[in-house]
Amino acid sequence: xxxxxxxxxxxLTKAYPGVVANDDVSLTIAPGEVHALLGENGAGKSTLVKxxxxxxxxxxxxxxxxxxxxxxxxxxAARAAGVGMVFQHFSLFDALSVAENIxxxxxxxxxxxxxxxxxxxxxxxxxxxxxxxxxxGDLSAGERQRVEIIRCLLQEPKLLIMDEPTSVLTxxxxxxxxxxxxxxxxxxxxxxxxxxxxxxxxxxCDSATxxxxxxxxxxxxxxxxxxxxxxxxxxxxxxxTPMRAGKTPGDVVxxxxxxxxxxxxxxxxxxxxxxxxxxxxxVLGIGGVAGNGQDELLAALSGEMLTAPGMVSFKGRxxxxxxxxxxxxxxILSAPEERLGHAAAPDMSLTENAMLTAAARxxxxxxxxxxxxxxxxxxxxxxxxxxxxxxxxGNAARSLSGGNLQKFVIGREVLQRPDLLVxxxxxxxxxxxxxxxxxQALLDLAENGTALVVISQDLDELMETSDRFAALNExxxxxxxxAQGLTVDExxxxxxxxxGMEVAHV
Amino acid sequence: MIRxxxxxxxxxAFSLATPLLAVLATMFFGGLLFFALGKDPLASIQTIFWxxxxxxxxxxxxxxxLIKGAPLVLIAIGLSLGFKAGIWNIGAEGQYIxxxxxxxxxxxxxxxxxxxxxxxxxVLAGAFGGWLWAMIPALLKVKFGTNEILVSLMLVYVAxxxxxxxxxxxxxxxxxxxxxxxxxxxxxxxxxxxxLIAGTGMHWGxxxxxxxxxxxxxxxTKHRLGFAIRVTGEAPRAAKFxxxxxxxxxxxxxxxxxxxxxxxxxxEVSGPAxxxxxxxxxxxxxxxxxxxxLGRLHxxxxxxxxxxxxxxxxxGDIAQSKLGLPAAAIQVFQGMLLFxxxxxxxxxxxxLRLGRTEAA
Numbered sequence: 070x071x072x073x074x075x076x077x078x079x080x081l082t083k084a085y086p087g088v089v090a091n092d093d094v095s096l097t098i099a100p101g102e103v104h105a106l107l108g109e110n111g112a113g114k115s116t117l118v119k120x121x122x123x124x125x126x127x128x129x130x131x132x133x134x135x136x137x138x139x140x141x142x143x144x145x146a147a148r149a150a151g152v153g154m155v156f157q158h159f160s161l162f163d164a165l166s167v168a169e170n171i172x173x174x175x176x177x178x179x180x181x182x183x184x185x186x187x188x189x190x191x192x193x194x195x196x197x198x199x200x201x202x203x204x205x206g207d208l209s210a211g212e213r214q215r216v217e218i219i220r221c222l223l224q225e226p227k228l229l230i231m232d233e234p235t236s237v238l239t240x241x242x243x244x245x246x247x248x249x250x251x252x253x254x255x256x257x258x259x260x261x262x263x264x265x266x267x268x269x270x271x272x273x274c275d276s277a278t279x280x281x282x283x284x285x286x287x288x289x290x291x292x293x294x295x296x297x298x299x300x301x302x303x304x305x306x307x308x309x310t311p312m313r314a315g316k317t318p319g320d321v322v323x324x325x326x327x328x329x330x331x332x333x334x335x336x337x338x339x340x341x342x343x344x345x346x347x348x349x350x351x352v353l354g355i356g357g358v359a360g361n362g363q364d365e366l367l368a369a370l371s372g373e374m375l376t377a378p379g380m381v382s383f384k385g386r387x388x389x390x391x392x393x394x395x396x397x398x399x400x401i402l403s404a405p406e407e408r409l410g411h412a413a414a415p416d417m418s419l420t421e422n423a424m425l426t427a428a429a430r431x432x433x434x435x436x437x438x439x440x441x442x443x444x445x446x447x448x449x450x451x452x453x454x455x456x457x458x459x460x461x462x463g464n465a466a467r468s469l470s471g472g473n474l475q476k477f478v479i480g481r482e483v484l485q486r487p488d489l490l491v492x493x494x495x496x497x498x499x500x501x502x503x504x505x506x507x508x509q510a511l512l513d514l515a516e517n518g519t520a521l522v523v524i525s526q527d528l529d530e531l532m533e534t535s536d537r538f539a540a541l542n543e544x545x546x547x548x549x550x551x552a553q554g555l556t557v558d559e560x561x562x563x564x565x566x567x568x569g570m571e572v573a574h575v
Numbered sequence: 576m577i578r579x580x581x582x583x584x585x586x587x588a589f590s591l592a593t594p595l596l597a598v599l600a601t602m603f604f605g606g607l608l609f610f611a612l613g614k615d616p617l618a619s620i621q622t623i624f625w626x627x628x629x630x631x632x633x634x635x636x637x638x639x640x641l642i643k644g645a646p647l648v649l650i651a652i653g654l655s656l657g658f659k660a661g662i663w664n665i666g667a668e669g670q671y672i673x674x675x676x677x678x679x680x681x682x683x684x685x686x687x688x689x690x691x692x693x694x695x696x697x698v699l700a701g702a703f704g705g706w707l708w709a710m711i712p713a714l715l716k717v718k719f720g721t722n723e724i725l726v727s728l729m730l731v732y733v734a735x736x737x738x739x740x741x742x743x744x745x746x747x748x749x750x751x752x753x754x755x756x757x758x759x760x761x762x763x764x765x766x767x768x769x770x771l772i773a774g775t776g777m778h779w780g781x782x783x784x785x786x787x788x789x790x791x792x793x794x795x796t797k798h799r800l801g802f803a804i805r806v807t808g809e810a811p812r813a814a815k816f817x818x819x820x821x822x823x824x825x826x827x828x829x830x831x832x833x834x835x836x837x838x839x840x841x842x843e844v845s846g847p848a849x850x851x852x853x854x855x856x857x858x859x860x861x862x863x864x865x866x867x868x869l870g871r872l873h874x875x876x877x878x879x880x881x882x883x884x885x886x887x888x889x890x891g892d893i894a895q896s897k898l899g900l901p902a903a904a905i906q907v908f909q910g911m912l913l914f915x916x917x918x919x920x921x922x923x924x925x926x927l928r929l930g931r932t933e934a935a
Contacts, residue, residue: 086580373815394818405816414810416585424802425817437799468583 073136075100075259076121076228081130083116090116092283093130098228103250103260105270105291108280109303109472109500114263117280118230121261122154123147134227145176153221154230159213163206163336170205171220191222195249206336210237210359218249229253230261235269236526237359240561247273265303265501266529267296281305304501318536319349322489322520323370324382330369338362340369341544347489352511352521354535354552356528357564362544363493363524364406370491370522371403372396383489398429400488404478406497406524408471412478415467419459422466423448423481430485447484455480456506472499476507483510490514493524508534528560540564579925589923594869594876597915598883604915605908614898622898623890623908636893638776640885642847646671646839648784648881650863652791653835655872657828659795660807664829666712666727667836668860669734670705674837675844676741677704679851682766683746683757693765698779698841705837706830708734713829717822723829735856742851757851760844768846780842784881787835791874804828836860865913887912 074097083091091113098104108114119125121132123141132139134150141147144154161170168185172178179187185201192199197215205213214237221229231250235243250260250273264270270277271291279287279302287302328343340362347353357363368374369381372393381389383401391399405411413422424444428434433444448462455476459469466474479495495511496504511534515521524541525531531538532552539549542565550563602624606616627636650667657664664670678701685693712726746757760766771777795801807814807824815821839859848855866884870876891905 371816372818392818392820393816397818407812410810411812411816414806414813416809417806421802421806425806425813428799428817434799438797439799439802441797465584 074098074133075102075135076139076261077133077136078117078121079131079133081117081120081127081132083120083125083127089283091120091127094280094283094285095130096278096285096288098259098261100227100259101254101257102276103254103262103274105274105277106261106263106280107265107267107270107277107299107303109265112280112303113283114280115232116283118154118232118261118263121147121228122152122230148224148226151225151227152230153224153226153228155214155217155221155232155234157232157234157236159217161205161213161216164204166202166204167199167208167216168201170216171201171223174220175223187223188219191219195219195222195252196245197249211239211242214238214246222253226258228259228261230263232263233265234262235264235266239358239564240528240557242358243269266527267291267299268529270299271296279303300501318351319518320384321346322349322384323347323522324385326380326382328369328376328380330365330374330376330380332362332365333368333374337365338544340365343544343546345539345546345549347520347522349488349518349520350515351537352515352523352535353549354531354538355522355524355541355546356526356531356538356560357541359526361541361565363541365544366541366546367403367405367491367493367524370401370489371405372401394429397426397485400430400486401491402426402430402482402485402487402489403491404482404493404495406493408474408478409467413466413474416465418465419452419457419462419469419477420445420448422477423451423462426481427485451477451480451484454484455510456503471497472503475499476503479507479510483514487514487519489520489522491522491524494526495523496525496527496530504530528557538563578928579921580928582924582926585923586926590871593919593923594871594880594916596919597869597912600915600919601908601912605911608904608907608911609900612900612904614900619894619898619900622894623887623905625890626893626897627886627889630893636889638770638774639889640882641776641781642778643888644881644885645778645780645784646843646859647863647866647884648878649780649787649839649842650832650836650860651866651870651877651881652784652787652874653832654863655867655870655874655877656791656794656804657832658808658867659872660804660824660828661811662825662828663724664709664712664727664832665724665864666709666729666731666860667832667863668856668858669727669731670708670833670836671840671843671860672731672734672738672856673708674701674705674840675848675855676738676746676840676851677701677707677837678841679746679757679760679844680741682760682763682845685765686758686763689765691765694768694845697766697845698838701837701841702834703837705840706834708837709829709833710826713826716829717825723825727829731860738851738855739853742853742855746851748850755853759849761846761849766845768842778842778846780839780846783838783842784878788874788878791877795874800827836863862909865909868913869916884909 076098079095081091081094094117106114116125120127123144123146139150141150168181168188171188172184178184188201197219199212199215199219205216214234234246238246254260262274274291277289277291278285281303289299324346325343328340330340332339338361365374369376372391376389378389379387383399388396409415414425420441424433424439427447431447433440445462451457452459452462457477458473482490496507499507508530511521511523523531523534535552537549538552538555540547540563547563602620606620609619610616627633627640650671654664654667678697681700682693682697708730711730712723715721715726716723742757743755748756748758768778803814803819803824806817807819844851844855862884866877866880870880887909894900895902895905
């Protein structure tokens with residue numbers, strides 16, 4: 070590669086109080102190159118792309134674009150220079166149409182008609198079918214991502230940054246996205262691709278830069294490096310694969326019969342006629358694209374959402390009308406996906422957050438009076454056993470990193486010896502070694518006779534932990550199938566296929 | 576450039592220091608205000624804060640501190656429970672009036688029968704009246720999703736009309752020579768909320784306020800309900816996940832704040848005020864909102880804030896009569912206190928950074 074690199078970063082450093090997010094980071098991206106940025110949570114990937122996108126100003130170091138100094142002071146400047154970014158979390162207004170949403174993000178947006186034309190043209194060219202007139206609230210997660218991608222493509226970027234784009238897609242949709250990205254790359258658009266799904270990176274990317282604790286620890290060519298080697302470079306130590314022993318499932322613990330319920334939130338997904346059994350010692354993995362009823366299913370099991378009588382039974386007893394506290398007393402525990410604000414109260418201490426769900430089972434509530442001493446001891450136990458990195462149980466939940474808080478939240482439920490544990494995205498945003506520890510803890514529970522429902526969008530995780538696998542699609546649950554021997558294609562079809570996407574007309 | 580940066584943890588030091596800093600800032604800027612009005616700022620501040628406690632006539636003013644402080648603390652304690660959970664009862668003034676009317680009504684109904692049971696029955700009726708008035712916005716909220724701020728506030732004006740009607744009609748003193756207002760309960764021994772120790776201002780309302788402070792403290796730190804209140808305020812979804820029933824919590828919090836406001840009204844009408852009159856209410860229900868926040872929604876803080884607020888009331892009256900400060904200036908002064916408190920409160924969660932600008 071003798072041509073001028075499209076983007077050349079040298080010695081970028083950015084420190085926040087108490088932490089150096091990026092330390093002397095250098096990398097180059099050639100035009101048309103698909104470059105992966107790898108690293109655990111907190112490795113500094115986000116900070117680095119925020120600097121490129123003009124959201125954060127580096128303390129030291131230089132950026133060059135096509136050989137010219139590049140110092141974007143705000144995202145607008147970065148966009149003008151040809152940098153587009155698709156964020157992991159969408160910034161779309163549910164109540165507006167696709168075209169209106171796209172117009173909002175543009176300087177000098179053209180007239181609606183002209184814009185709709187452009188949207189159609191781009192979506193045709195890149196195989197991203199999308200009607201400009203549809204209301205975003207009605208779109209699936211995959212379709213919303215297309216809105217974000219088209220928004221970027223309309224500005225004809227030279228560099229497209231994608232932050233964990235496949236976490237909301239089915240395998241088929243991922244394949245289509247990759248075709249789009251490959252077409253862009255063939256046209257000379259460079260792509261900076263952030264992900265921790267190593268097999269995807271091996272399939273898509275030309276080169277990879279690996280970050281650990283803010284420093285570049287290595288470059289590699291993904292096609293020639295095994296996923297395991299890349300993972301170990303990210304973590305900096307050998308990985309342990311969760312172990313499970315063969316076992317025979319016991320009695321039926323959870324039985325759902327024709328579970329149907331409206332979603333409590335306006336743009337939520339109703340549950341439709343879900344019937345399934347989970348036996349003691351068994352792990353039921355539930356896959357599916359985000360927003361297909363995962364939150365609602367967890368709420369219906371935890372007791373946050375009550376359903377009609379007879380729909381939810383636990384050990385043969387109808388619990389449909391019981392709230393979270395009586396269900397916990399019986400042994401039904403759960404850990405929702407959203408850590409801050411749902412599984413934990415951000416501004417409260419870990420001791421108080423331990424009290425949040427453990428009051429009944431850990432005997433912390435004595436006739437209404439709370440035993441804070443015992444809650445503190447329980448919090449310390451979680452911190453120790455689950456290796457939660459924090460100065461102590463008096464610290465606020467929000468002061469913990471995402472992965473550490475997740476370990477705390479899962480640990481809090483696991484240590485209460487559940488008979489049924491329901492988890493949603495148990496390792497979302499958790500680094501590889503912590504994720505392995507959490508999965509191991511879940512498998513150990515199953516080993517001891519707990520029935521588990523693991524809801525996740527990470528298929529590798531589901532395959533690693535589940536005995537049986539089912540997929541949620543539009544609030545319906547597919548019939549569960551033994552997880553062993555399922556192929557990715559079969560799983561994709563269970564998840565609802567490609568949601569009407571088509572391949573780019575290359 | 577100055578910018579604000581979120582602290583990883585709320586600062587405990589700032590949380591404790593904020594009320595003190597707010598009082599100091601209010602003294603300073605209030606002094607400037609008084610100076611601009613042509614008064615000696617130091618003398619004005621001294622009159623407001625020093626005179627009632629240690630001045631020439633402090634023997635008269637000190638009991639006033641308890642008399643004015645007690646209803647403020649009693650109401651503010653009740654409000655703080657709701658405020659902590661994000662339930663905004665702004666209508667304590669109305670609940671205070673209804674408590675007074677219900678309580679006085681029972682007392683007047685028994686007149687002139689003497690009996691030990693009269694006053695306790697009045698207390699129950701007062702609490703019931705306040706509770707009932709607070710249940711209206713509470714039930715409308717849980718049944719129809721109405722905004723409790725608006726409904727409870729509007730009901731204050733309904734209660735005021737009720738008060739006017741009562742003092743001119745049903746409860747009017749038949750031996751009052753046509754003057755508006757009820758019989759004076761101070762002259763009806765069984766119904767009189769007299770000083771427990773004569774001349775101290777220490778009546779049953781003061782006792783009730785002290786009990787409320789201790790009760791709220793234990794509730795919030797030790798009891799399941801207090802924890803439910805705090806979690807709901809911090810993270811409603813997490814509260815629901817932990818098993819808190821939001822509907823029940825609204826009813827309980829609104830009910831408790833109405834009950835305590837009703838009690839405050841009863842103790843006032845049967846004690847210091849003595850009778851139901853058109854202008855019986857003097858705004859304790861609204862001032863208590865300031866007291867609740869000035870005390871950082873903490874029971875002990877509210878106790879101190881209630882006394883401080885009572886002090887500025889009494890000191891403000893003295894400053895008006897002695898120095899000729901306009902009443903409006905005193906109100907501005909009290910408003911400043913809340914303003915500085917809320918403004919400085921931000922530093923509990925944020926810190927000031929001097930330095931270069933940076934997006935995000």
